[in-house]
Amino acid sequence: MLTLALLLDGALGEPRWLWSRAPHPAVLMGRGIEALDRRLNRGSARRAKGILALALHLALWGGAGWAVAAIPDAGVLEVAAAAILLAQRSLADHVAAVATALRRALPEGRAAVAMIVGRDTAAMDEAQVARAAIESAAENLSDGVVAPAFWFAVGGLPALAAYKALNTADSTIGYLTPRHAAFGWAAARLDDVANWIPARLTAALILLLHRAPWRGVAAEAHRHRSPNAGWPEAAAARALGVAVSGPxxxxxxxxxxxxxxxxxxxxxxxxEVDRAVALLWRVWWALVALSVPVSALRLL
Structure with missing residues (x-):
């Protein structure tokens, strides 16, 4: 199922004809955690309320994944659901769009990269746009492709659905702002735990596939504001021979x-953005190749 899900996502991605007519599960996950945020993130004991909100959120989506997997002879449905929760094709297309737009005009490049990063883009020069796209490619390769595939391999669709719900919660409330520092604490910490292995696995795959030097990757990763995102970013920077991050x-x-x-x-x-897209597909093909023996082990 993992092999088929990876291939299906790589081939089709997120068809506009489908998701223009129905909300994507990730959108529903975001709406759910936002509703819990509005309902519970008030008054005292906000950390405890955030833990409760996260538990409800994960139980709902993990339970939904279990319900789909429990349907008799529902292998095709499970593969389709897993493919929907993977993001390889979508990520590669969005990063490639930055390179295409940047070739046309700098303002178009800024607009394209604004679709995938949260930083200010209005005053970026060409190098800053390219760096932002490469960083986003590396980080989202871990969060959107390797980590979902890893958790599907570990626990099937329930684990994958719970992971995506957790990652969405972290992206929604896992910030050190006055409103979310306490309420989003559990989401941020648990997301760090869930991504610990996938982030390092992503870095290892990038370095191995590109025969890039390992020296210094760990040190630079530990200087990153995130305990995980620094690993794929540092590995991608070495594989591509570029400097990333910066002001x-x-x-x-x-x-x-x-x-x-x-x-x-x-x-x-x-x-260099084009080369980052090629890096994404190289790691994806490695995941497809690795999924075959993983699937065989699970069958045995």
């Missing part, structure tokens, strides 16, 4: 982040 702006506030792989090229553009 950026969020909500008009400049943040002076250090460069990852600082000796790498900094004057980069659409060609």
């Amino acid at each position: 950026r702006s969020y909500g008009g506030v400049e943040e002076n982040h250090p460069f990852v792989n600082p000796e790498g090229a900094r004057s980069i553009g659409p060609a």
Whole structure:
């Protein structure tokens, strides 16, 4: 099922004709956690309320995954559900769109990268647009492809659905803002735990497939603000021979982040973004190849 789900997602991605007519499960997950946020994130004991909200959220989506998997002879349905919760084709298409737009005009590149990053894009130069696209590609390769495949391999559709619900919750409420620092604490911490192995697995696959040097990856990953995102970003930077991260702006506030792989090229553009897309597909093919023996082990 994992092999078929990876192939189905890689071939079809997220068809516009379908998701323009029905809400994507990730959209429903986001709406659900937002409703719990509005309902429970008030008054005292917000951390406890956040734990309760997350437990309800995971139980709902993990239970939905279990219900689908429990249907007799529902292998095709389970494969389709898993493919929907993977994001390889969608990620590759969005990153490739940045390179295409950047070749046309810098403002178009800024608009395209704004679709996949949360930082300010209005004043970015070409190199900053390219770096942002590469960072997003690396981080989302782990969160949107490797981690879902890993959890499906571990626990089938229930584990995959619960992981996606958790990752959506972290993206919605897992921030150190006055409103969410306490309420989103459980989502942020549990998401860190759930992504610990996949992030390092992603980095290992990138480095092995590109014969890139391992030296310094761990040190740079540990300097990242996230305990996990630094691993695929540092690995991708070495595989592509570019410097990523560096200064950026969020909500008009400049943040002076250090460069990852600082000796790498900094004057980069659409060609390097294209190479990042090729990296995404190379890792995806490795996952497909790895899923075959994993599936055989599960059958045995």
